[in-house]
Amino acid sequence: MAVNLKGRHFLTLLDFTPEEIEYLIDLSASLKLKKRAGIRGNALEGKSVALLFEKPSTRTRCAFTVACIDEGGHPEYLGKNDIQLGHKESVKDTARVLGRMFDGIQFRGFKQETVEELARYAGVPVWNGLTDMYHPTQILADFLTIKENFGYLKGIKLVFVGDGRNNMANSMMIGSAKLGLHFAIASPEGLRPSDELVKKCEEFNKVSGGTIEFFEDPKEAVKGAHAIYTDVWASMGEESKLAERIALLKPYQVNKELMAASGRNDTIFLHCLPAVKGNEVTEDVFESPQSKVFDEAENRLHTIKAVMVATIGNV
Structure with missing residues (x-):
């Protein structure tokens, strides 16, 4: 069975079949071999991703940043003091703004409801970098x-x-x-x-x-x-x-x-x-x-x- 995840959100593994999860693990292994061989890719060329962080991070932030650059994309870090998410501007409105500017959005924060609301309104794939409920990556x-x-x-x-x-x-x-x-x-x-x-x-x-x-x-x-x-x-x-x-x-x-x-x-x-x-x-x-x-x-x-x-x- 061919696996096509284009346009999908990545919020919890509950949303994915065993075949889709295995596909992502196998793809990871092949991308690791490519990285170890010093081969730069272009799979994300022309793509920009927003990295939203309510919680601090070492591995998640660095992994998203380097992964994006490795494949020719542009990552933009947006910390809790950089944007108005959930304060002066609702999650719904933030999602609709960022979705018109970026090709994908990563969220690392507290509530699972926040990443789900981002996904509901962004119009682009949203990835869960960690919430209090799930940590799928x-x-x-x-x-x-x-x-x-x-x-x-x-x-x-x-x-x-x-x-x-x-x-x-x-x-x-x-x-x-x-x-x-x-x-x-x-x-x-x-x-x-x-x-x-x-x-x-x-x-x-x-x-x-x-x-x-x-x-x-x-x-x-x-x-x-x-x-x-x-x-x-x-x-x-x-x-x-x-x-x-x-x-x-x-x-x-x-x-x-x-x-x-x-x-x-x-x-x-x-x-x-x-x-x-x-x-x-x-x-x-x-x-x-x-x-x-x-x-x-x-x-x-x-x-x-x-x-x-x-x-x-x-x-």
Whole structure:
């Protein structure tokens, strides 16, 4: 089946079929080879993209900027103090203005409703660079990294340890269910995805052959894990809860003992970064040969490039 994503938004992996997600991962791999070979592209020649940031960023901002330039496009960074988004000007009106000037719009911020409203009114593809609910571009980078290490995705056991109701856990669960991974969350019972989202993912699992499991005991969760994933214990905007989260999540720290509990000698460690070493992960795991976090960070570039090329590219 031919895959055509031209003109599509990229707001959540819920909107994409397994074939479309696999297409983006494969396209990312080919664009990575091209980049490594020093080949500049022209898939975005003549295109301009707006990069809207309510939240600060290292990897997302740099990846969108470099990816756009690599393929001949022009990126324009618009921080929260640069435009009137949601303050003097409504999201709806901002979308209609930017949509007439740019070929695509990236949004990184708080509310999923904001990126959805941008998409509703912009008239051009809108890409979710992160919201409080979803982080779909990160999942593409994570899955590309896993595929590079194991050669496949379907049947992989991927375990998320820590705050299991954040945007990473949500998006990872969706991606795993779509592509047939065995996904587990190790967390306190109160920090898990919504029942509604779990039910949706269970329906995807009926087609893909994937599974979802929840554990309070992290050592039980990671048995047989190909990849162990964690994230910061307090997301952006939740810093006031950090002391409470440290007390609650200390048993979920990814350390050498937890990595060994997988029972595999090829288990890899993943983290979307930035990491708070000493909280969710120890320094020795972060710096170990099992850690693939910087491959993962680089893969943000190639997967984000694939999303832009597939949706607005000259192909």
